[in-house]
Amino acid sequence: MGAHRNVVRGYADELRLFGTPAARAGLVAMVVVFLVLPTVVQDDFWLSVLIYVGITAFGAIGLNLLTGYCGQISLGHAFFIGAGAYVAARIGGELGLPLPVWLLAAAVLGAALGGLVGPFALRLRGHYLAIVTLGLVFIGEHLWRNLTGITGGNSGTPVTAGASLGPVDFGALNLFGEVYSRNQGWFWLVWGLVALVALLAKNLVRTRPGRALQAVRDRDQAAEVIGVRAGRYKIGAFMLSSAIAATAGALFGAYQQFVSPDEWNLLLSIQYIAIVIVGGLGTIFGSVLGAIFVGALPALIDRYSDAIPGVRTGVGSEGFISVFALNQALFGVLIVLFLVFEPRGLAGIWLRVKAYFKAWPFSY
């Protein structure tokens, strides 16, 4: 006879990711939304917003592992994202290798670059590490503008990487006689990968290496004394985070089909910092929430700029702030507001709401 309540009978039960009926219901809901959404929302504008949000969520999970879990601040995320995009351009586009190959190649290159930067984290912390990683963005911009053979220089490069996984081409899906648009296919591809990397990241943070990362964040010297090699985990976190960032960059390039060096600037790094802070440092779910919130904002503002008072929609038109400047300012405002009022981010708000309903009708 099955138990009526959600009883934990052993450690294996306790360790399940979706252990409660509510969590399982949530999982089912997410899967349904994932499968059905592109067939309901067929509008290309909305689908492309969702795809960019998905790619951003993917990259934000990487930054959250580094900054949220391991406590290493990095302003260099844009550099790794850019590097990944060029891998997609050259290995996926030029050489015409299939999707898994260029994704993996981007991850490997990202890990290698992260491994080069990681050792700085052994000597520097806090603001100093932020400055060093900030330097990466500018070194990157120089490289991207001058390595014309790889990046196309200032004028950018087309990315013609294919999105086929075996017989399934996400760029032109044809399933059971139904033909789907490129955006529909890419929605499934990107959000499927987000789910995959979120699962891997969640597994990581609840096992030995993830605990070690968090121990290093909380107290690196105490971590050393109880047997955690803090340096190794700092470098590991940098490599993993950069690998994820580069993979996100590869997806970004392949979806956008054209990339130029202007895209990998400091603003992109700050956007990612805003996402992990708004979403919630040290939570995987928060990275996705933050990406949806922060990532969708610029697109929405762009779309509805004529309806927002004071926003200039074109040169010489009315208003005191351009769409671009408004977006930039919003990231700053969001970072400040969340740090002051809700340091645990959207994930913290979510936890509070959940706790409220769990205890309902009692207040705690």
Added chain:
Amino acid sequence: MERVSSTPLLEVRDLTLRFGGVTALDAVGFEVGPGELLAVIGPNGAGKTSIFNCLCGVYRPQRGTATLDGEPLLGRQPAAIAARGVARTFQNLGLFGHLTLVENLLLGRHHLMRTGFFSGMFWWGRAKREEITHRAAVEEIIELLELEPYRRMPAGMLPYGVAKRAELGRALAMEPRLLLLDEPVAGMNLEETEDTARYLLEVRRELGLAMILVEHDMSLVMDLADRVVVLDFGVVIATGEPSEIQDDPRVVEAYLGGAA
């Protein structure tokens, strides 16, 4: 007190540590037998915690040796020394504040586990098996130290006395051969001190661990210790059983000053 074994577990010889012109430890030597509880006492700044920091690999002493079961400890990385069976607690708490009590204890078992980045990410298989085995081992410590009500509480939110006990638990989770306790009852009231003494006695009885205890609470030291080392300005001024130490005029002078 009978000496059970003639070969000591820990042997410290000629340990000398200088910070610039200040000699924190000056040719300090002592030994700890298997299962023995050695107390290190001395006024503030005598170098008690410095000894721990040398043994753990946090400080690099200029001179001296320390061997655990004949294996040299000094010159190794802190994590390597931890893996060789030296565990410690910190004077002002070294718990990981954002992690739960169970996660803190599991971190104590970090060096006994093998899951790396890749096997951790893929969960099914080794990572899961390891998590379950070590979770069970941690539960025994939770039981021994009566930490059951706090399992899922973030360590940063534990009451002070419980946090101290949790730190002892994390050190025990490491399955050490030698346990270094840095002021385990500092800041505790009488009742909490008595509780801690009871837990320490229980740990000794159940696990037979060798321990070094740095403590200012003299009644605790005199009740628990097999032998006492007295340190003053980095120099060992007396070593002996508690009863001998209590009446030693040099010790009285170090503590109360020359006029006493």
